[in-house]
Amino acid sequence: MEEEEQLRSLMFLVTYMLLKRMRDINDANIQRRNEIQRRIRHRQYFFQRQRRMLMMMIAGGVRSNARIRTRPWTTTPSTDWWERVVMTEFQPSDWLDKFRMNRETFFYLCDKLRPRLARRDTSFRLALPVEKRVAVALWRLASNIEYRTISALFGVGKSTVCRCVRDMCHAIVALLSSIYLRSPGEQELEDSAQLFLSHWGFPHCVAAIATLHTAIITPSNNASDYANPAGWLSVMSQVAVSGRGHFWDVCASFPGGTDPAEILQNSSLWATAAEGGLSPAPPPTFMGKSLRYVLLGEACYPLQSWLMKAYPEEQGRTASHAALTEQQQLFNGRLARALRVSQEALLRLRARWQCLSKRNDCGLDVVPTMILACCILHNMCESHGDAFKAEWQVEVAEAESPQPSHKQLLSTSMNQSNNEEVRQLFCDYFEEQNKKNN
Secondary structure: OHHHHHHHHHHHHHHHHHHHHHHHHHHHHHHHHHHHHHHHHHHHHHHHHHHHHHHHHHHHHHHHHHOOOOOHHHOOOHHHHHHHHHHHHOOHHHHHHHHOOOHHHHHHHHHHHHHHHOOOOOOOOOOOOHHHHHHHHHHHHHHOOOHHHHHHHHOOOHHHHHHHHHHHHHHHHHHHHHHHOOOOOHHHHHHHHHHHHHHHOOOOEEEEEEEEEEEEOOOOOOHHHHEOOOOOEEEEEEEEEEOOOOEEEEEEEEEOOOOHHHHHHOOHHHHHHHOOOOOOOOOOEEOOEEOOOEEEOOOOOOOEOOEEOOOOOOOOOOOOOOOOOHHHHHHHHHHHHHOHHHHHHHHHHHHHOHHHOOOEOOOOOOHHHHHHHHHHHHHHHHHOOOOOOHHHHHHHHHHOOOOOOOOOOOOOOOOOHHHHHHHHHHHHHHHHHHHHHO
16 A cells, blocks of 8 residues: 555656646747747838838839929928939039038048048948038038028938037047148248238238137026126137138137136147247348247237237326337237238138027037137138138128127236337338338
């Protein structure tokens, strides 16, 4: 009896183990079938989605071929805009109006930026071509219109427009600064000095320093620091402009209320010029003396042996200075005339890239890079000989707030004799030239 009982228990245990094993196998098979069916459904959905997209593209192509249009861009769907209209139907004047550069310059820019802007396709979407990314960003820089308008025009999302602008500006600064925004060589210094003399009548000068204010939206922190002398919020930049109207040095990102003299004295331009970096060695001769090339600046800058500014025309009640002499007035007039090179360069910059002439609604982390990128693009377009339309300046003059003027900086240094001697040399030069002409 005991043996039968043990045998029955053993058979029961074996039967239970076999049934459990069979149930586990069945559960595993069911899970495997469910997973296979899920993958099949996912693949079918993906293929159906791809088929629908392909059919839409084919239908769009058939529909577009059936229509005959003249100047089509006002009624063209956004999905067609870039591939069919811009790339095939834009005339040279269209490229200049919309992208502020010739077609050849546009594709040159795309090739230069390709290492930083190229993206790979994924399983879910095709990457935007570099040319389209650059076009989206240039449209924004040239017009300063809203992201949603550009989004509808090019058939991309607003966030994509924002990324295109940010990525292109960073790529321009990273890849093109060494080509179009660098310290000049000796030949460039000599050429600039010749241009200042022949075009503006100011000798022995290679660059003019000026400020640029770019209007911004109210920042979240320290908004009062960004109020400039004219009362509106801005980011201030310091630029050095050559006789050709190109930017040699740009310092951006300063709050609009910052003192221009403080920016200059803490910039690399100050250190370079003070050490003679903007003049060949040995220095050229001027008025019988060995003298380094000079820069020109507005009244808000300090007088230096390498930085000429106008004689102060208005003195305080307690000042002991006499009225300006004819020689000093002549110097001031010639210097004001020569400073027009920086004023005209900044006007062309703001007219070509109107994101700098209208209120810029980008974040403060983007605006300085955008200013640098626009200065580099200005130099590139000027170097390539791209045309500049006079009506762009008219648009800027009507739309923007006037650039603020800064307070005159009176000389506070005790050791100004050498600086005054250099300025007197220029006064003597202009007096001699004036006598010869009379």
